Amino acid sequence: MTARESSPEKMRAEGLSAWFGGKRALKDITLPLVERKVTAVIGPSGCGKSTFIRCLNRMHEVVPGARTGGKVLLDGRSIYTRDVDPVRVRRRVGMVFQKPNPFPAMSVRDNVLAGLRLSGIVPPDPNRLAEDALRQAALWDDVKDALDRPGGALSGGQQQRLCIARCLALEPEVVLMDEPCSSLDPAATAKIEELIHELRERYTIVIVTHSMQQAARVSDFTAFFNVGELVEYDLADVIFTKPSDPRTEDYITGRFG
Amino acid sequence: MTTELDVAYPARKLAARLATAACCAAVAIALVPLLAVLFYVAKRGLGALSVSFFTELPRPVGERGGGMANAIGGTIELVLLASAMGIPIGIAAGLFLAEYRTTRLARVVRFSADVLAGVPSIIVGVVVYATVVVRMQHFSTLAGAGALAILMLPLVARTTDELARTVPDSLREAALALGASRWRIAIHVVLRTAAPGIRAGCMLAVARVCGETAPLLFTAFNNRFWNESFADPTSSLQVQIFTYAMSPYDDWHAQAWAAALVLVAMVVVLNLAARRVLRGPKPA
Numbered sequence: 299m300t301a302r303e304s305s306p307e308k309m310r311a312e313g314l315s316a317w318f319g320g321k322r323a324l325k326d327i328t329l330p331l332v333e334r335k336v337t338a339v340i341g342p343s344g345c346g347k348s349t350f351i352r353c354l355n356r357m358h359e360v361v362p363g364a365r366t367g368g369k370v371l372l373d374g375r376s377i378y379t380r381d382v383d384p385v386r387v388r389r390r391v392g393m394v395f396q397k398p399n400p401f402p403a404m405s406v407r408d409n410v411l412a413g414l415r416l417s418g419i420v421p422p423d424p425n426r427l428a429e430d431a432l433r434q435a436a437l438w439d440d441v442k443d444a445l446d447r448p449g450g451a452l453s454g455g456q457q458q459r460l461c462i463a464r465c466l467a468l469e470p471e472v473v474l475m476d477e478p479c480s481s482l483d484p485a486a487t488a489k490i491e492e493l494i495h496e497l498r499e500r501y502t503i504v505i506v507t508h509s510m511q512q513a514a515r516v517s518d519f520t521a522f523f524n525v526g527e528l529v530e531y532d533l534a535d536v537i538f539t540k541p542s543d544p545r546t547e548d549y550i551t552g553r554f555g
Numbered sequence: 556m557t558t559e560l561d562v563a564y565p566a567r568k569l570a571a572r573l574a575t576a577a578c579c580a581a582v583a584i585a586l587v588p589l590l591a592v593l594f595y596v597a598k599r600g601l602g603a604l605s606v607s608f609f610t611e612l613p614r615p616v617g618e619r620g621g622g623m624a625n626a627i628g629g630t631i632e633l634v635l636l637a638s639a640m641g642i643p644i645g646i647a648a649g650l651f652l653a654e655y656r657t658t659r660l661a662r663v664v665r666f667s668a669d670v671l672a673g674v675p676s677i678i679v680g681v682v683v684y685a686t687v688v689v690r691m692q693h694f695s696t697l698a699g700a701g702a703l704a705i706l707m708l709p710l711v712a713r714t715t716d717e718l719a720r721t722v723p724d725s726l727r728e729a730a731l732a733l734g735a736s737r738w739r740i741a742i743h744v745v746l747r748t749a750a751p752g753i754r755a756g757c758m759l760a761v762a763r764v765c766g767e768t769a770p771l772l773f774t775a776f777n778n779r780f781w782n783e784s785f786a787d788p789t790s791s792l793q794v795q796i797f798t799y800a801m802s803p804y805d806d807w808h809a810q811a812w813a814a815a816l817v818l819v820a821m822v823v824v825l826n827l828a829a830r831r832v833l834r835g836p837k838p839a
Contacts, residue, residue, distance in 0.1 A: 360731055389733075401747075413735075418739065461729070465732075
């Protein structure tokens with residue numbers, strides 16, 4: 299526990315709630331996200347895991363009728379105050395989605411650079427930047443001879459790593475991953491997990507996952523959500539070996555969910 | 556032993572065959588007018604076509620020969636000018652309709668576009684006459700092109716709208732998460748993804764206004780010579796066909812057929828090109 303308290307917090311949710319219209323999807327979540335560590339969010343379907351991470355880069359409010367309450371802090375500053383531009387938040391807090399979603403009309407290179415181009419930024423050395431991002435996403439060796447091919451022509455696992463590269467090219471501080479492996483085969487999943495291990499050196503990572511094995515493998519901290527509430531948060535080792543809440547134990551031992 | 560698979564169902568087979576035959580007959584009937592038009596125009600037009608038709612100006616009444624160089628140029632000029640006005644505005648409007656589809660303004664604009672698409676083209680011509688021609692006090696190429704652009708607008712806007720909606724929301728979401736603003740997403744993601752279809756839609760809209768005559772009658776009017784600027788009236792194949800076909804001279808009738816053939820060829824080429832664009836480049 300002391301390890302957790304002494305590590306610097308990159309982000310923090312404080313009393314965070316979220317609604318879809320009249321339906322409350324998150325209840326009063328208070329959760330730290332430790333800098334340069336991997337935090338996994340686990341829980342049964344519909345427990346609000348995805349909603350939670352979408353609140354961390356203000357993507358939740360994009361859904362018509364959706365709103366949030368409470369606070370989310372990034373480096374100690376609230377991202378939900380009036381003067382904060384969601385566009386700037388999203389550039390610092392990147393996101394990788396459940397289904398790989400490269401831009402089909404763009405080449406591999408243009409996909410990687412899309413974040414900059416979409417922000418109206420012309421990078422001084424686009425090729426270098428694309429190569430860096432692709433290397434970080436462990437995709438460079440696969441695509442270095444196919445940079446001009448359409449992004450959609452890659453395999454599913456490569457597409458997901460392309461999406462990760464696209465996110466990293468913006469040099470975010472936090473990377474949110476919403477079940478990034480759920481549409482991938484085991485080999486591609488292993489590659490992404492390996493990648494997460496490397497990325498933790500530079501980025502604060504929050505990963506939503508359905509797979510407890512995956513959470514145990516990749517995360518330093520684990521948060522267990524159930525019906526919109528945070529049940530338990532602790533070091534991953536603690537959650538998976540001696541959870542203090544019986545509901546967590548039931549879930550990780552496969553008794554429900 | 557007979558199983559389910561051995562039963563022949565003769566009545567069902569007969570019904571299927573009859574239905575297929577009826578469909579084929581309907582297709583044949585639908586094709587007759589198209590082929591008849593193409594065949595008849597080709598038959599009458601080919602005889603009157605000559606090199607001078609493409610290179611010379613119309614001759615005065617009574618003098619044989621001459622051509623419609625200015626009308627061919629005029630039609631191209633009108634259509635290019637109309638496209639330059641109608642396509643960008645139409646695409647922008649269509650993107651707005653698709654990206655802000657739930658707003659009240661979008662609903663009003665979509666309804667207006669549908670109404671505008673149904674307005675008879677001659678009425679568009681009259682309105683442009685009353686608002687532009689009367690005010691400028693003379694017919695002009697610009698007024699004609701404006702009338703055609705108004706006709707193109709709803710076609711381009713609605714095609715763009717429809718195609719932009721087929722772009723999956725996951726791409727918009729991806730772009731949003733990359734910190735893109737709505738309008739940049741519309742241009743760099745939505746427009747770019749839907750571009751081949753929109754391009755084809757624009758070409759079909761161009762082909763459609765290529766043949767519009769009514770709105771040109773009192774906007775671009777006609778001109779026996781080349782127009783010197785966009786402020787001058789201009790000749791066009793459409794209006795020349797109308798004028799020559801109404802004349803009492805056999806020679807002019809023949810020229811009208813030739814003009815009709817050239818115009819039909821332009822429209823067919825545009826349509827074929829649109830299909831080509833829609834299908835995308837052939838894999839090498």
